Amino acid sequence: MRQILSALCFFLGTTALHAQTVTVDTARGPVEVESGPQRVVTLDLGVLDTIKVIGGDVVGVPNGVKPDYLSEYAGTPYTEVGTFFEPDIETIAALDPDLIIVAGRSQAKYDELSGLAPTIDLTTDTTDFVGSIHRNTETIGAIYGREEVARTALKELDAKVTAMHDMAAEAGTALTILTTGGRMSTHGAKGRFSVLYGDFGFEPAIAEVDSGNHGQPISNEFIRSTDPDWIFVIDRDAAIGRDGQPAAQLLDNPLVNDTKAAKAGHIVYLDPIDWYVVGASITPVENSVATISGALAK
């Protein structure tokens, strides 16, 4: 009888634990998920970084290049579950996940993955970058029951971003350039790299750019006539592990060298993996703040 009772207690206990849910904010509005997931799969490196920051566990991670701070996720015991865009459905099903987190590039697969396991979408809003990091970190903190860690990490991030903002406000205008295959494009204050203007506080060198995801193609002449105080470069080809035609080589020409930014040594090459691959999460943003603050302080 005692055995039966204790078995019953155990059963009730575990079901009670399982039934515990939290309501969290996602890109598709508030959703209710079970807390304390054991087998989490994510297709996004920003989400993976956030999980690491708050001290959670995952079983499935995206394929491909990973930054140093996420290098421990390359190889066992973690399973690669597909590219950012294309989840490997069979591998994910075999992992029997209790939560799948998509974001950004993998958001289009939300419906497909929802059929396998509870799925949430943590796609970031490029016009509210730091705000998105707050939402995602709080959401992931709540799911893993580590709200306190999330709060502390966000407080530190905010302090760094505020300090950065104070410095940047005095620094003048900035232009962001994305390079790929020997071509250049720019993104405006509301585009993919809006964090430089909105959150970090640089003044956009150009007014609104109707840019789309890969920006508006520009020429060297455009860079010279815009004449920004700062140029931030993201070398897309280096982001995916290629540096055959480095951005520095592309930009080292008489027209770009004639800008205020080049003359003052204010061309900053941002870490392409942080900016292009990982995106919105605490570690890459803190890295960027350190890089840019360092350049500003010179």
Next chain:
Amino acid sequence: MAVWTDMGKPRGGFAVCGRPVLAVAVLALLALASLLVGSSGIGLRALLDDPRSVELLWVSRMPRTIALILAGTASAITGLIMQRLVQNRFVEPSTMGTVDSACLGLLLGVIFIPDASPLARMALAALFSWLGTLLFLLILRTMPRRSALMPPLLGIAYGGVIGALSYLIAWQTGLIQALAAWTTADFSVVLAGRYELLYLAAAATALAWFGADRFTLAGLGDDVARSVGLNPRMVLALGVSIVAITAGSIVVTVGFIPFLGLIVPNLVSRRVGDNLRNALPMVAWLGASVTLVCDLLGRLVFYPYELPIGATMGVLGAAVFLFLLLRRDGT
């Protein structure tokens, strides 16, 4: 001539073909426009107002204009050569796997020898386009020629297979956007020191100019070629080499310009018939002019940003191509 009286728009600019002075004047005017339009301002005043304008002219505007003329001429003439060699009006480097092969070569170069010089990368692209074109011609020889549309259709399918292979490799190595950059012509990053490979395309084109008659003869068949004392294989190899070097250097420097090699020779042959000696200067002139016009449009549509010439030429070229297809009087 009756065919031409109701041709509408294209005829206006086209009528100048027969008048060399007018043709040169139009080209000079377009080149001047190309020198005067840029994101730092449009017109002579913008150039004069800018104290650093001389540098701008020499470093950016002049190289871009020269690159446009060289690439436009070379694309149009290589289109003409391929049409004569294959004896088909609808083939050009992009409808016979030449361009796709060049892109594949470039892609493999970026992956395996990332630090290669532009010249080495061009050589690799040219080698691949040479092999790719030759393979296509070999496949074509085994096919029965029932319809004039067969070679280009086969070529498009063949190019599609090579393109798919490139896409797969690019997808797995994360180079999709770089591949897209090479297949979309864009002159926005042309600067002094970054387009000179196009002179190689120009040299190859000049060679083609002198060998033009032989390509026509070789295209008429091995027997015809031999009967006038030509070695058909040599001529074929020469033609393919010229096309490969041209395609390689254009893809490496500015990316592939769509439709140009297709529409320009066809428009010219409608006007002057198939006499190659008459056609060559006009093909060169029209190729350069159309390229200049499309790039100017691309610079002005979203001023001060740029629309790649691949996009403007794609729209214009597709329209003209459809027109040519529909007006083909049963030939």
